[in-house]
Amino acid sequence: MEEGGATARPRRATGRLCSTCNQRKAALKRPKTLEQICRECFYSVFEDEIHNVIMDNNLFKPGERVAVAASGGKDSTVLAYVMSELNRRHNYGLDLFLLSVDEGITGYRDDSLETVKRNEIEYGLPLKVVSYKDLYGWTMDEIVKTIGLKNNCTFCGVFRRQALDRGAALLKADKLVTGHNADDIAETVLLNILRGDIARLSRCTFITTGEDGPIPRCKPFKYTYEKEIVMYAYFKKLDYFSTECIYSPNAYRGFAREFIKDLERMRPRAILDIIRSGENFRTATSTKMPEQGTCERCGYISSQKLCKACLLLEGLNRGLPKLGIGRARGTNGLNKRVEQRNLRSERTGSNIESKQCGTLDF
């Protein structure tokens, strides 16, 4: 069964056999359970666990058109590979294709898009690329030039979500799958606790979200460890792009990520435990939750009058980079903020780059 991290065991015992098949030599230690396992058994257990997650949660129906969100990174590359493999092996009957988003980040996204184009050929899945420039009129490079490096991840994340939905709609997809793995979801649970975002906290562990929105999206890798995805890609020699986004160093998520890495070293199952805690959180009936409506401007799903993307775009286009960043103050928050910003920029001749403080928001 599972081994706790506290007991000392000899590492790299030579000649040890795989604990599953007891025939082949163990090639690796499984990050999730620390059991010693050979390559073939690792592939099996990795793929079977994902297959079971898909089955247990009824993620797909035969005949569905499923867009695989592909960035060229390890998660989405492995996702595309495993999805097409399982689709074939277990006859899911899905129509799979790749959907990629071009945020317009030179030296990062243009390189990773090359990887996705290679995946299109390698896995035989048709590819569609949607770009921020086409959808919003701004590239991330232009946005960062305008607002600096403090809240850029907010913009990118919000825009990407909509971009994926719109791309999926263009392709007439029934579902979208993303490569969010167990580590990602555990980080998100922690971040929402740190931010006090009870609304997101109650939703972030759902394996399928947006069922009442334009395109439902699901996360087959919900219980898959990031390390195992890397291992799978490594041993299978899958082609992926492994550089971190050039604008990311200041992301707050880094705090949580570092903590989780330390935690995983101490107790590997802690990542799944965080997810389980997240699933078991029950909101108090007295807690007010935001109501879901639609954006007045673009019709996208939104809990406010304007969806976040429209709000951020408004800010960009009017030279008000803080619009939509930070906490909104009631329903006339938009108007009030716009007034205040106008006053302030007149008064201080605001230099956007010098603003030290900001709040978490994404």
Place this chain on the structure above:
Amino acid sequence: MASCGGGGGECHQSHCQRSEEDGGAEEETRERVASLSFAGDSPTSSATGDGALERCTKCGETVAAAAPRAVNGLCAACFRAYLFGKFKLAVTTNAMISPTDNVLVAFSGGPASRIALQFVHEMQCISLKNWDASKSQALPVFGVGVAFIDESAISIGPLHEMNKVIAQIRSIVSTLSPAHKELHIAPIENICSTSSNDGRIRLNELLDSVTDATGKEDFMKYLRMLTLQKIALDNGYSKLLLGSCTSTIACHVISATVKGQGYSLPGDVQYVDARWEVPVVLPLRDCTAEELNKLCHLDGLELLQLIKRPSNSINSLVSSFVARLRDENPSRERTIVRTAEKLRPFCFNKFVENTYHEFVPSRLRCKFQNINNSETALSEVLCPLCGSPLSEPEVQSLRNIQEKTQTPVENFAAHCCQSCSFQILPKGAESLQQFYTVLPQSVTVRVTDGTSDHSQLGELIDDYLLVVDDDDDDGT
């Protein structure tokens, strides 16, 4: 990274351009606390700079340069009043202490429990004065006792250190006059056995069989609570008061999440925890460790210097994580606790109705459970080790096991929550059996076997039963 923390409200950092317009009306006090506690941190943070006279932001008194440095923009007196105000508000809003209560204060020697003791003492003095002055003297003044757990049986420090510590505690308690406070010093091994030597052996055997470092620490924590409960029960106390502050609770929120205890977490972070025989109250829940430390320093309150054993557990990892977060933003601890507050508490987070209930103002009656509502009575199954309510899947697997015949050990293990099962219970049938035999009785009696539930149900409907049916052994 000298960001101002972004908690809203006024920021005193000179280069921060945020101003009051960003502060919302809601939660203003919290935000003020955030900016206040940050402003007091570094010597360079005050707007007026070093050496200049500062004004208390509340009473306007000029704090002379020679006086203790103005804390958080408040003078020492106002800061003290502010913390005491939070304490008193928590006590009164949650009907924590009634005149007929005997309150046991758990004292660890750290700043939080020291302040808890001090504030309870002051409340008691005020009540005493009122009682003296009142003609009828109808309502009595609540009693206060102090409990300290002597952990020398498992500590790494030399034995004579503990005698010094105990003498120190006695002197601290004796300064809290006029109302006399009984001091109870309980060795931790007493929970295992009344004989000290036997207790020591059993306790060490117990701890040795827990191999996980975090499990060992948490197990000690549960034994401490059991010891406190025992002291309270044996000496007629009706409430147990802990000094748990915002910082402790924030760490607990994160560590419980990390251990998979998301279901039971809300029960641990409320003001009142009535699942124990002697209900536990946390009046310092809204004060941060930093504030409490500052007050101890200002008032020159004596603290115990207990040797802390080095820790390599998840709890210490979480502590350093929260400390890093706090450095980046001082109001983060408060936000973490507030998130947990938005989760659904349990029925045991309210007091059970008692005779005093009738004297409670009607606006506070909601703080009491309605006993007649049968849903509250037996709704949660609690883990015998940590007291956590079991989640639905855990209860289901317990019932599955209870349907088959099992030994007391198997029944006990099935009642444990998944976290305790993983990090505390030894793996392997033999070691588990051994563990079970050495466990304190106060732990093992908390477990019912499936059959007693059935007879309890029978008792409830006894009046209406016409025939006593002994053949029905279904248990459901």
